[in-house]
Amino acid sequence: MAASTMKEYIDKQLEKSPADEITELLLDNIQSTKLSGLEGHNFANLNHLSLIGCGLQSFEGLPCIPSVKVVDASENKISDLSPLVEKCPSLYHLNLCGNNIEKIEQLKPLAELKNLQVLDVFDCPLAEEEDYRDKIFATIPSLQYLDGFDVNNEELEDLEEFGGEDAEEHDHEDLDDEEEEEEDEAEEVGLDYLNSSSALKDDDSEDYIAEKKNGLKRKADAEAGDDVPLKK
The missing domain is CATH 3.80.10.10 (Ribonuclease Inhibitor)
Structure with a gap:
């Protein structure tokens, strides 16, 4: 009933x-x-x-x-x-x-x-x-x-x-932003490493090295550009 x-x-x-x-x-x-x-x-x-x-x-x-x-x-x-x-x-x-x-x-x-x-x-x-x-x-x-x-x-x-x-999702926005910043910093560290001479020595072709670096940079820029936070 x-x-x-x-x-x-x-x-x-x-x-x-x-x-x-x-x-x-x-x-x-x-x-x-x-x-x-x-x-x-x-x-x-x-x-x-x-x-x-x-x-x-x-x-x-x-x-x-x-x-x-x-x-x-x-x-x-x-x-x-x-x-x-x-x-x-x-x-x-x-x-x-x-x-x-x-x-x-x-x-x-x-x-x-x-x-x-x-x-x-x-x-x-x-x-x-x-x-x-x-x-x-x-x-x-x-x-x-x-x-x-x-x-x-x-x-x-x-x-x-x-x-x-x-x-509750809005309450955690600050935490989400911090996590995104940490991910961006981690990618920057990875790029710095790839740009170092010790990392580059492993590749024989300078053209290949330049192409790889540019590709990674474009990927990082694209990913960073996708994470534009909504205005609250």
């Missing part, structure tokens, strides 16, 4: 996995005017909370979930966003498409979310204003992308790579 309420659905999920092992919780289309069933549980590793089309009128019932980075609350009737500041301090991507966001003042609490970089308000009344994008970027200093585009109208091509759906 399918769960008819949020609490029933969450209870069923908790029968399968303890709360602290759940990283994604999808409550889409489970109708309720407020959240229920989340309180009293330790969702210590919850990263993604989806509440699409639930008929929510507020974030009432939302417990403190410091780990959550993505909240999709699109297609609801929410107007008050202030609970998110206290309950979801690490929020990175917030989808509010199709909610009752009519004035820029309603978004001002989000300025306190220092990690918030991706916001969606498409199909909200506020998005009908001609200069709504400028107002929102000015209101939320940390914001990088609004409705899929940055302040210069450059499109966010890969949300997962940027961190929206998989913020």
Whole structure:
């Protein structure tokens, strides 16, 4: 028998996995005017909370979930966003498409979310204003992308790579960059060795040596050129 309420659905999920092992919780289309069933549980590793089309009128019932980075609350009737500041301090991507966001003042609490970089308000009344994008970027200093585009109208091509759906990947970008730098340094060392007289003595033909060196150099340059990091 399918769960008819949020609490029933969450209870069923908790029968399968303890709360602290759940990283994604999808409550889409489970109708309720407020959240229920989340309180009293330790969702210590919850990263993604989806509440699409639930008929929510507020974030009432939302417990403190410091780990959550993505909240999709699109297609609801929410107007008050202030609970998110206290309950979801690490929020990175917030989808509010199709909610009752009519004035820029309603978004001002989000300025306190220092990690918030991706916001969606498409199909909200506020998005009908001609200069709504400028107002929102000015209101939320940390914001990088609004409705899929940055302040210069450059499109966010890969949300997962940027961190929206998989913020952990974004968290490891610095480490990935360091690994790429180490690989580049290793190739440079290899080229230096090949250029040394001791390495060149093994080849009889000077033309062959020059061709080999140039080929390796072109390969290293090509590989280095491919590793151009995305702007985050």
